[in-house]
Amino acid sequence: MSVLSAKLRLRRRGWFALWAAPLPVWFALFFLGPMLLLIAMSFWSVQNYRLTPDFSLSAWTYVLSLDFLWSSFWRSYGLSLLSAVLVSLLAFPASYAMAFLISPARRLTFLGLALAPFFTSYLVRIYSLQVFLGEGGVLPQMFHSVGLSGASLLNSYTALFLGHATLTLPVVLVLQTLALGNVDRTEMSAAVNLGARPLQVLRHIILPAARPGLTLGVLFAFLLSYAEFVSATYLGGGVFQTLPILLTDLIRGGQQWPRAAVVSLLMMAVLLLTSLVTVAWAYRQKGN
Amino acid sequence: MNSHLKHALPAWVWFTGLMLVFVILYAPILSALVFSFSADRFPSLDITRFSTKWYAQVFADARALEALKNSLTIALSTALVATTLGFAAAYADFRFRFFGQRMVLALALLPPTVPIVVLSLAMLAFFSRIGLSGTVGSIILAHVVVATPFAMAICRLRLEQMPQEYETAAQNLGATPGQALRLIVLPHAAPAIGAAALITFAVSLDEYAIAWFVGGLEQTVPVTVLNTLQGQVDPTIHVIGTLAFAATLSLVFAAQLLMLRSTKSHKNKEVSP
Numbered sequence: 286m287s288v289l290s291a292k293l294r295l296r297r298r299g300w301f302a303l304w305a306a307p308l309p310v311w312f313a314l315f316f317l318g319p320m321l322l323l324i325a326m327s328f329w330s331v332q333n334y335r336l337t338p339d340f341s342l343s344a345w346t347y348v349l350s351l352d353f354l355w356s357s358f359w360r361s362y363g364l365s366l367l368s369a370v371l372v373s374l375l376a377f378p379a380s381y382a383m384a385f386l387i388s389p390a391r392r393l394t395f396l397g398l399a400l401a402p403f404f405t406s407y408l409v410r411i412y413s414l415q416v417f418l419g420e421g422g423v424l425p426q427m428f429h430s431v432g433l434s435g436a437s438l439l440n441s442y443t444a445l446f447l448g449h450a451t452l453t454l455p456v457v458l459v460l461q462t463l464a465l466g467n468v469d470r471t472e473m474s475a476a477v478n479l480g481a482r483p484l485q486v487l488r489h490i491i492l493p494a495a496r497p498g499l500t501l502g503v504l505f506a507f508l509l510s511y512a513e514f515v516s517a518t519y520l521g522g523g524v525f526q527t528l529p530i531l532l533t534d535l536i537r538g539g540q541q542w543p544r545a546a547v548v549s550l551l552m553m554a555v556l557l558l559t560s561l562v563t564v565a566w567a568y569r570q571k572g573n
Numbered sequence: 574m575n576s577h578l579k580h581a582l583p584a585w586v587w588f589t590g591l592m593l594v595f596v597i598l599y600a601p602i603l604s605a606l607v608f609s610f611s612a613d614r615f616p617s618l619d620i621t622r623f624s625t626k627w628y629a630q631v632f633a634d635a636r637a638l639e640a641l642k643n644s645l646t647i648a649l650s651t652a653l654v655a656t657t658l659g660f661a662a663a664y665a666d667f668r669f670r671f672f673g674q675r676m677v678l679a680l681a682l683l684p685p686t687v688p689i690v691v692l693s694l695a696m697l698a699f700f701s702r703i704g705l706s707g708t709v710g711s712i713i714l715a716h717v718v719v720a721t722p723f724a725m726a727i728c729r730l731r732l733e734q735m736p737q738e739y740e741t742a743a744q745n746l747g748a749t750p751g752q753a754l755r756l757i758v759l760p761h762a763a764p765a766i767g768a769a770a771l772i773t774f775a776v777s778l779d780e781y782a783i784a785w786f787v788g789g790l791e792q793t794v795p796v797t798v799l800n801t802l803q804g805q806v807d808p809t810i811h812v813i814g815t816l817a818f819a820a821t822l823s824l825v826f827a828a829q830l831l832m833l834r835s836t837k838s839h840k841n842k843e844v845s846p
Binding site: 297300301303304305307308309311312315316317318319320322323326375376377378379381382383385386393395397398399400401402404405406407408409410411412413414415416417421422423426427447450451454455458477482483484486487508511512514515519529532533536542545546549552553556560 | 579580581584586587588589590591593594595597598599600601602604605608615616617618657658659661662664665668669671677680681683684686687688689690691692694695696697698699700702714715717718721725750751772775776779781786795798799801802803806810811813814817818821822824825826829833
């Protein structure tokens with residue numbers, strides 16, 4: 286009897302492991318493995334052009350003392366934050382329309398249409414933007430025909446911003462629309478019945494209630510823009526030496542693995558810190 | 574709805590905003606479509622003549638076809654493995670209570686939060702140390718990590734809509750865990766599994782950073798696009814782009830339809846006595 290129940294237990298364990306184990310095992314090998322190697326590598330050294338396992342702080346001290354690293358760090362941070370706020374402002378009227386002016390059945394269609402580009406060929410869309418904005422491109426031509434300068438719009442913050450918007454708008458639109466859609470309608474009607482003007486309803490009911498979702502929208506736009514290097518390179522035209530560009534240069538340029546690892550870890554730390562602070566603020570209780 | 578509710582700004586303002594974002598989102602896609610049929614080498618507003626010569630050029634280009642073959646191999650394998658892993662993890666999280674459950678869930682959702690450059694760098698370092706970099710296989714291993722969180726999230730959300738008692742009831746009536754899974758859970762989760770496969774396929778098909786870092790000489794379609802971005806104007810990009818848009822957009826819309834249909838039928842069942 287006990288042999289039988291032991292067998293049964295073993296089979297149950299096996300059944301459980303069959304479902305629970307595959308993902309953690311795969312991720313431990315091919316996700317945690319590479320990430321831990323990155324941490325370890327930041328302490329390795331390069332001897333005679335060869336990467337050697339070591340415990341050395343030289344990559345850390347070297348990278349942290351680089352002035353241009355800090356300037357590109359702050360530039361990345363500032364530009365991504367600016368883009369995140371601007372994209373959120375750009376998306377807000379659209380999200381408002383989807384949440385309040387369109388029937389729920391249609392809303393899903395619009396949300397689907399808004400989200401779909403997120404999964405489609407980002408690079409080609411950036412190429413299209415290059416063609417739109419470049420010399421003799423569609424937008425400069427249009428500007429020229431109305432008497433404005435027909436100069437290329439590339440290598441400017443406008444171009445970089447459009448690249449960031451191309452990447453982040455779908456996510457921001459979805460987060461904002463969900464947040465606005467969840468605002469309590471009865472509370473809004475109550476405010477109106479008590480004589481609140483539309484602007485007051487927006488400021489005192491809608492915005493505070495939707496704050497977590499709106500803030501998450503800014504955060505996700507920031508995270509995506511911060512880590513992005515294609516727009517910065519091909520639309521910003523290297524005018525903006527951002528951290529991810531620096532990173533790809535370090536690696537493509539040669540044997541600077543430990544330094545690249547340090548820059549990566551700094552990036553991750555900054556993102557983590559920003560996310561924690563933002564999420565804490567987004568879900569903070571009123572009055573705290 | 575909310576017709577009694579006055580908005581802070583007139584309706585046309587909000588709708589103009591809505592139109593604006595859709596123009597920003599879809600203009601680059603439409604422009605690729607239009608220019609792919611333009612006979613001119615340099616894309617501009619005054620298209621002189623339409624032609625399909627760039628399509629002919631792409632389909633005659635051995636390198637482009639090789640990249641397409643790589644992309645399809647990688648995307649298909651990724652979709653298969655990522656959907657399996659994602660469903661397994663979602664089912665384990667739904668069906669069992671176990672030690673470290675929250676940690677597994679956090680781990681499963683972690684990869685998308687890591688900047689893609691950093692992830693690519695780590696993958697390149699890792700695969701070159703185990704002698705796998707520069708192979709199609711290594712791109713698959715890495716793409717599975719990137720795509721699985723999507724698959725898991727989709728399957729988990731769908732399982733959430735299934736009353737947990739169904740499965741236990743089946744087992745109480747004598748079904749083995751395997752039978753209960755096959756006869757109760759899988760039919761219920763099937764639309765989500767399909768949607769997960771489509772989305773993970775699209776994610777892999779579109780991924781360029783890891784494929785660029787890890788792939789070495791093995792190029793995928795997005796990597797050839799990335800190389801073109803670095804070079805001069807090349808009208809064949811519009812062709813590749815149009816085909817890529819057509820492929821990924823249909824995948825994503827099909828996935829959305831699957832999810833939507835299943836949610837609706839689920840709701841109807843709940844309502845009817």
